[in-house]
Amino acid sequence: MRIERLRTRLILLLVGLLALVLGAVFVAVYSATDSSAERQARQQLQVGANVFSRLLELRAQELAGATEVLAADFGFREAVASGDLPTIRSALLNQARRIGADEALFFDADGNIQVSSRMEVSGSQVELSALQPLSTNALVALIDEQPFLLVDAVVMAPLAVGQVAMAFRLTQELAEEMRSLTGLEVSFITAQGDEVLDRVGTLPMDHAIASLETPESSIVDVDGEVYLATRITLLQQDGLQVKAQLLSPLEDALAIFDLLKRELLLITLIALGVSSLAAYVMAGSLSRPVSLLAEAARRIGQGDYASMVTLKRSDELGRLAESIDTMREDIAERERQIAHNAFHDPLTGLGNLAKTRERLADSLSAGRSGALVAFYLSGAEDLIKARGQTFYSHTVVASADRIRARVPTNSLLAYHPGQGFLLVLNNMETDQAVITTDRLITILSERMDNDGMKLNLEWLAGVVAWPHHSDDPDELLRQVAIAAADAHPGPMRISVYQAKRDQDYMRRLRLIRDIHFAAQMRELSVVYQPKLDIASGEVRQVEALMRWHHSELGFIGPDEFILLAEQTGSIHKLTQWILGAIATQMRHWADQGVELGVAMNISALDLDDENFVDQVAKVLEKHGIDPAMLAFEVTESALMVNPERSLRSLHQLREMGISLAVDDYGTGYSSLAMLKSLPVQDLKIDKSFVLNLAEGSEDAVIVRSTIELAHNMGLKVIAEGVENAISLEWLRALGCDTAQGYYISRPIAALDLEAWLEKNRHTYKQTEHS
């Protein structure tokens, strides 16, 4: 459409310009001929007017001559001199007839009309109402309101004795004659003021009136004919006037140019036609290749790179076509590259994740079975850290080269950066896949010489089978990653995906995610387990324990979520939360008059936190809690993570007055001697030693010696996991300071604890008495 418009526009432009130029020429010539015609007409009129005047004069002269002859005739003179009127009369009439005068007059020496031809004929008087010289020879006279050309001659005998005058009417015949000589339309108009008395002429009489008021020279329109008009005043006297009106028809003058104009018009039209044709052809020769190129560009845009773009022209358009063709080839090449890149890994040249997904989808939709294997390099991160990314990349490429040709036919080997190799094995059962994987891992794990360095690489693999495990490519990729993560160096270097493992994995992921929001969702709570002072039988302290009741997964064991919290860094949040909850509770108890210390567990990460001590101090201060009423229990292993930092924190806490206990004693490797250097007051024997206390058992020996040694070092001993009376009695016998366990009480809510304390105030004192 645009091309069509370009072509149209070109044609319009070219033809328009030509039309403009030709039109201007036409108009110029036309107006030139027009004005020339008018000028000619004007000239003709001027010449005609001169001729007319001259003719009138000549006519008058001629008539005057004839009249002179009469006046000079001796006999006539004699008659006049002798007053012989009959002779005068006859001679006058004779001469008038001879020269064709309409009126003949004889005046006496005083100027009175003595004889007139009319008088002779009709007997009526002649009225000479106006008279004016026209030339030296002639006069114009109005006789009976009719215009006459009048010539006179004086009769000399030898002095003037009379006058002879011959009058000729200004008739239509005269006008016709004048017209034939001058080529002009001639009218004689006699008027008194505005009233036309008489008019004769070559044109129909009703037209002459229009011209009376016209100026000396003007254009008048008579009955549709255009004339150039001029008037010659022949007589103007006492309001009487006689005018000769001369009209030159413009049509005639214009007619001369009509042929020229017609030819000019023809030439203009032919020129315009030929030019238009030329413009059409030219515009076509310009727009057709443009149209072709546009079509070619459109095809390229649609992805058709096959057809060549050629234009057999050597001009700019030809070059444009070449450029477009070059562009076509370049785009095709680039698109091939892009398509390749979209499905290939640039490092190894193998297929990529997308290619793998595509292959899986193809295979699944074809209803085939198969297995997906993920290989990954154990310790890849360490390798990158140690040797750099480039070295690692070389390793990967070398590994890829090793197995590239060794994978089964009809399988796809791909590389997923950051993960490892992916192998799609079509039409293969799990067993067979594992065998193939094992073969390939063996190849991969062969000693490698990379950059002058001998490497013993440990490759691990996960295997998942379809449609057994899933029929969704993305699900398969996820499952194979889990399977690979389960693989371990050694016999377990190939791991086949197991649904159970996947569920655990999913649950863990969920907990990791939700643990951040547990406090916010009010899913956390605190329970308290009484600690019995064995000697007095009183409960002076309770251990605060955190509980997480997940809204969907239900109760989550502290062992599970505390570990996750420590792994994900959420432990700080939890510690802060429980610290606040405990402080609030302690404040409440203190207000109630309940004197009860609270012990809580803190993580090694808490001790590692520089702000932890300050935060604890702030909370205590906020709630007005005596630090001595608070005790922290720290696991043995926690102290081993960052001993210096932990020790500093412990000292600071201790200085505040907070009691400290070593938790889970006996599970780690710490020695009592090392504990001695810690600012702790209590030692909490792990429940695994306490649960099965029996006389003579190995645990009993450990517990007994521990209690003794602890006491020797000035530490008090807490035993947890007391589940029966025997254990309690046994501990009492060993001199253990504090007991904690289900036998005494399960961990319970604060309100329940208050009720429990009330109820068991004397329960354990009885033992002492008994």
Place this chain on the structure above:
Amino acid sequence: MHFTRYPAMLVAVFLASTAVAIPAATLPVLDQQGNALKDAVILVEGVPQRPPLSSSMDQIDLQFQPRVLVVPAGTDVGFPNGDNVRHHVYSFSPTKAFELRLFHGSEAPPVTFEQAGPVVLGCNIHDAMIGYILVTDRPWYGLSNPQGILDLEHLPPGESVVSWWHPTLGDAPPVTLGSIDLHASDSLTLAVDGMAEAVVEKPLSPLQKRFNKAAGKYAN
């Protein structure tokens, strides 16, 4: 009368000899504009008959010579032809109408002018030839010369009835001025438009004169 004039002439001669040569007995004739007027005819009554002047009207160089001729009534005027062309002299004047064909070398018979009055002469061949003969019955007559000087010879002093004629009067008779002593006059002024005669070659036609007058009237 003759005697009485001599002393005067003597005086005049004396005066002329003693002072300046004052021509005795001449009188300037003037027109209305005060210019010298030639061809003026002065007639005086009641004086002795003067000796006749020339009575010949010649034609020389296609002109009447003299232009004006004064003759007493009854004079035979000869018309010799001084030119070598023909002339056809005519007069339609009431005083004397005649026609005379003059050929070179041939003597035509003289024409007798019995009646007093002006006679206008024309030539039928040469329209431009106009001559005048004033036939008079007065005893004294004179004609002013081309310088407008009238010779008073033979005119006795004293008042007499004086008349005048001039070609401008045409066929009209002489005009009486009244009783005048021409000798006592310094000059004689006549009601003649001498300039008009001199200038007008071809007179306006009566018709034109009439309408010119009319136009003039309307112009006023």
